Amino acid sequence: MKYKIQFAVLGIITLLIFSCKNVSIKESSFVKSQVSGKYILDAPEGVWHWGMAPIYDVKGKLHVFMSSIPNKGSWVRNSSIVHYTANSPEGPYTFVDTTFTSKTHTYHNPQISKVGDIYVLVYLWKNSKTETINQEIGIATTKTLNGPWIESPNNPVLKASGKQGDGATIIHASNPTFLQDKDGKFRIYYKSITDAYGNERHREISMAISDKIEGPYRNYDKNPLISYAEKGLDIEDCYAFLYKDSYYIIVEDRKGIKNMLENKTVADSLNKPGGWRPGLIYKSNNGLNWERPEIGYKTNQEYFGTKLARTERPHILWKNGEPECLFLACHDEDPSAGFFVRIKGWNP
Template identity: 30%
Template sequence: MKRRIFIQQSSLAGLGLVTLGPRSPQPEPPVSEFAKTLKPVGRALELEGYYVWCNTPIIGPDDKVHVFFSRWDAKKKMSGWINGCEIVHAVADTPESNFEVTGTILKPRPGYWDATTCHNPFITFFNGKYYLYYMGNSNGKTNTKRIGLAIADTINGPWQRFDEPLLQPGETGRWDDHCTTNPSVTYHNQKYFLYYKSWNTRDYESASGPIRGNRKYGLAIADHPEGPFKKYEGNPVIDFSKRGNNAQLEDAFVWHENKRFYMLARDMGYYNHEYGIIMNARDGKKWSNPAIAFYPADKYIKQPAAPAHLSRYGRFERPQLLLKNGKPIYLFTASQGGKFMTASSFIFKIDG
């Protein structure tokens, strides 16, 4: 390059007006085999006057599909999940049939740790009993979110609730000192693995971005499904913060299949804020890098334009699997929109 041209281009580059070399292309995120199996079924549990979220399914002894889900008054808008949510039971012949709501099973209890909300249900079956793990809080805010438990002998209840939380936050200054939430429990080698989300209070209070704090995942292990659960010393088991740009994750669902643990979650900046991601681990502690598990809604369906009051419109959250003989057969998610422009379940068949 001639000296005069070099000086001119160098000056322009200093002003940001030219690029001296080609930029490296960003690699495409890896796509999981799981993502390739998904066939959209559509929305379910579109309830007038309510937002519906957190749909956790299980096959009952009647061979019907039982779903436990969160709902709250639509007048509260999307923020009603944190202050005024309840957990409700519904039943259908199949995941693709109409669901009949049977009633509320858990409501906030004034004076208890779950006084202001009951949210994030996770249903499972161990040793002849049904275990419904969930999150409650006592002040309508995130800093009292705690994981708790209700147990029943039958899928239709009655449900025995614990008067104390199942898992407390860590000591002040630890990564998980703010709360415990988003429970997911699986059984392996005669142990019960409870995965939970949390973050640090100082990071949360000092954050200035649109998403405060940095959500990570921890593991607690017990000999019995009702605990006591002891936190794994190597926590957090998933921490995306070193990736930069406040990358994080939430809404994890964990299961064990073919001698490996698998985790579905919602991406919060590892790739973007619209994908679902999937990871795997041999021991449930050291997890692989994520691959795409599912895409935004416009990959599968056509929807009206986003209304102003739904800021999460167009993405799927809270992935939960319907398992049959330990294998996933349907994916249940939550998605804003639908018939009443609130939020409902959205279901995929796993065709693979």
């Protein structure tokens, strides 16, 4: 009997040790490959910049599309998408144009990709007169980054209406990211909010798919793909991509997902919403079922030693099919749109 008790105790101790070893969220090989870059893209007087979406053209020129918001206005009602160019991520940057602006709609949080010889821009698109929650998604295409851009006749391609995979009604669709999948179809991953939790608003990650770039897009029938709503926690600002036959998605840990997964309380971190924490990266073989996350990016304070600010909106700059830089929006006291970090020798 004594030996049975000893074996039982030993088993419990072993289980506890094993659990403790596996509960932490570790740094990914992706974040370990990152080298601090530079704060960039200072806004002109009277406006502020946000959410840089970078891409090279066929001649190697760097183009960045991002939100521009008047200081006396609000992104909810007054955001436009502006276009800058440079010869390298360090700059200097030259203003090209205001690519999308409207008196009736706000254009915000763009993300850019390329499929064949077509550039694809997806963005948050909403009626300027509606409340914050009522956000939708638009898409536009061009064959040259200087335009003209053609907005999809199906816009908004994802509406703040319709049914989610779990039967809930979508009341919010925003912050999209676009890719062509292994089967040649087109996917938009996005931040969704539904009415599943009554008046509580929890940000989740969902996906819609289409046979055509311009749509129409159909919501995946098992949405949401990534959700911590049952824990009362948010996740958003996704950037999805396909690399070396695996899908990845980088997200903002808005309310302490890392802490929860490590069995810690949110109070162990900054107990307030927003991008005050490191981001997370998930991996998948099909872009639908995602593995346990790892740390995907750090805060501005960890990269540069500067005062902690909101670090959000991850976007990768690709060069010859390889990730060259990670661009991150950072809402700080300086006038920059944010910063980039170099990606050196990432080997997933």
